[in-house]
Amino acid sequence: MSQEDLKQYLRTMSERIELAMDQLVPPQDQYPEALYDAMRYSLFAGGKRLRPVLTMATVEALGGDVEAALPVASTLEMIHTYSLVHDDLPAMDDDDYRRGKLTNHKVYGEATAILAGDGLLTQAFQVLGTIDAQGREAVLLRIVGELATAAGSVGMIAGQMADMENEGMKADEERLAFIHAHKTGALLTASVRIGAIFAEASEDQLLALTSYAQKIGLAFQIVDDILDVVGEAEKLGKAVGADAAHGKSTYPVLYGLEESREMVRRLTAEAHQALQSVPLRTNRLQEIADWLVNRDV
Amino acid sequence: MSQEDLKQYLRTMSERIELAMDQLVPPQDQYPEALYDAMRYSLFAGGKRLRPVLTMATVEALGGDVEAALPVASTLEMIHTYSLVHDDLPAMDDDDYRRGKLTNHKVYGEATAILAGDGLLTQAFQVLGTIDAQGREAVLLRIVGELATAAGSVGMIAGQMADMENEGMKADEERLAFIHAHKTGALLTASVRIGAIFAEASEDQLLALTSYAQKIGLAFQIVDDILDVVGEAEKLGKAVGADAAHGKSTYPVLYGLEESREMVRRLTAEAHQALQSVPLRTNRLQEIADWLVNRDV
DSSP states (O other): OOHHHHHHHHHHHHHHHHHHHHHHSOOTTSSSHHHHHHHHHHHTSOOOOHHHHHHHHHHHHTTOOHHHHHHHHHHHHHHHHHHHHHHTSTTTTOOSEETTEEOHHHHHOHHHHHHHHHHHHHHHHHHHHHSOOTTOHHHHHHHHHHHHHHHSTTTHHHHHHHHHHHTTSOOOHHHHHHHHIIIIIHHHHHHHHHHHHHTTOOHHHHHHHHHHHHHHHHHHHHHHHHHHHHSOHHHHTSOTTHHHHTTOOOHHHHHOHHHHHHHHHHHHHHHHHHHHTSOOOOHHHHHHHHHHHHOOO | OOHHHHHHHHHHHHHHHHHHHHHHSOOTTSSSHHHHHHHHHHHTSOOOOHHHHHHHHHHHHTTOOHHHHHHHHHHHHHHHHHHHHHHTSTTTTOOSEETTEEOHHHHHOHHHHHHHHHHHHHHHHHHHHHSOOTTOHHHHHHHHHHHHHHHSTTTHHHHHHHHHHHTTSOOOHHHHHHHHIIIIIHHHHHHHHHHHHHTTOOHHHHHHHHHHHHHHHHHHHHHHHHHHHHSOHHHHTSOTTHHHHTTOOOHHHHHOHHHHHHHHHHHHHHHHHHHHTSOOOOHHHHHHHHHHHHOOO
16 A cells, blocks of 8 residues: 555544544533633644544454544544643643644643643543443443553653653663653553454454554654654754753663664564564554654654 | 431541542552652542542442442542642642642642642543443443543533633622532532442432532532631631632622521522432431531531
8 A cells, every 4th residue: 555545544534533523522612712722722733643543543453333433532632632731831841832833831821721631631531431332331441441541640641750750860771661651652552452442352453453552652752752853843843852952861862863763663563563463454554653663753 | 317426427438438549549659659649648638538428428328339339439539639739730729738738739849740630630530440340331431421521621620710710800690600510519419420320329319319419519619618708727727718819709709698608508408308309318418418518627
């Protein structure tokens, strides 16, 4: 399948996810308007929609009900967006721009940004707890557990906490691996696992897909670190060298650029191997793995 | 049943809930320690444990499995605590003390307080999504929906947003009713409803208990407003007159003290009536209604 095909797929899927999210978040003409306006500002600020796309592609790979999976996939993007809104706050990373647009608190003020983040986080669970379960309550409850564990205090939040403590000091290899596995890896892995659980994957399939997700999750983060050093500010929508400016340890800092690139190649190969270990219609997942490595943004 | 009985009941129940929460939150010697320490600091800072007590008393009133309800009841306290941690932040109410102790961000700093709040919020859903459902996944998934809806952007968060906008300006009666119904009412009502859903109440019972909860929820908030005017700072653990200092509209400001007290009496009577409309073992729920009105803290 050609690169153009994947681009078209990503575009179409993003549109479907955005349409679903638009239905799932309160309208912005409802009181208190500023809250819903702020939630929607960050939710519809663009981005690759990588997490819900991974969920959808996994459901497809397993022959699951793609249409029914849309609201479930949307919850991954809500969680991801809340984490960006809170991470950008002055007390945290203190970032003014995200994807080339002003960050939430720069537009709505800190208090509203905190509440908008809280709102998006809670919205994800409201969606899972109130969509028509069609008799599959056990599946949806398991997804609640997966999502909360990945996003919560032993997952993404632990990663953000560790990353903050990492500011201005040299993290060692073990610490850096913890940060990446938790801050970005946990939710990326959950994106694939939730798709697999939704489509009622076998235990073997779930294990293989989990391995795939962990590999591309780490590769994705190393590519991010590399782009922070060698990327173009305009494409990234933020300043190049921001990690270094924050005094953060990254893969290029710890291992050098060439070794970091080699790690990405190795992880991508392992991700492909994981997919081949079980029978699945994995074309899209393979294309996504390659795209993540070769992207420039 | 005597007042002493209720005090003993509240004490015993609080201990059981705290024991349950201790099991459900990551231990504070686990990395990153500061995150779990901060989550536990606020979670175990005392308080009436009103919300989980309401859940437990409702389960009892319906003859449900009290022991199995403990983790579910705990999630109400996690959500309540997260909301206090975020509300106290400098960007929000900027409070230094809560229940006579330094607020979370005064001890751990703003960034950790934001993450600790996020962690407690997410922990609630992790508990619901991962406890042994014992075949009752549909019940637990419905509870996820109830909790998220009450706590989220059309519930508690909408109330906090409206309350913030209310600062320094005179809210009218409609606005004040919105704030109270959402900021405190939604989660208090959910506390009772979740107990009822857990114990598989009939639709009639659920309606009666919902009405009871709405009445005592509003009465509770009006009593809070009254205590902010006439209470003793020492007992409250915070400055008296804080609402007035924040320029907030309250029931005593809008209606006067005597009319506010009359509203509390009327709401309490209506709460009792609601309970009597269906067959239930409601002694405890009645005692709790009376206690909430007569408390001085």
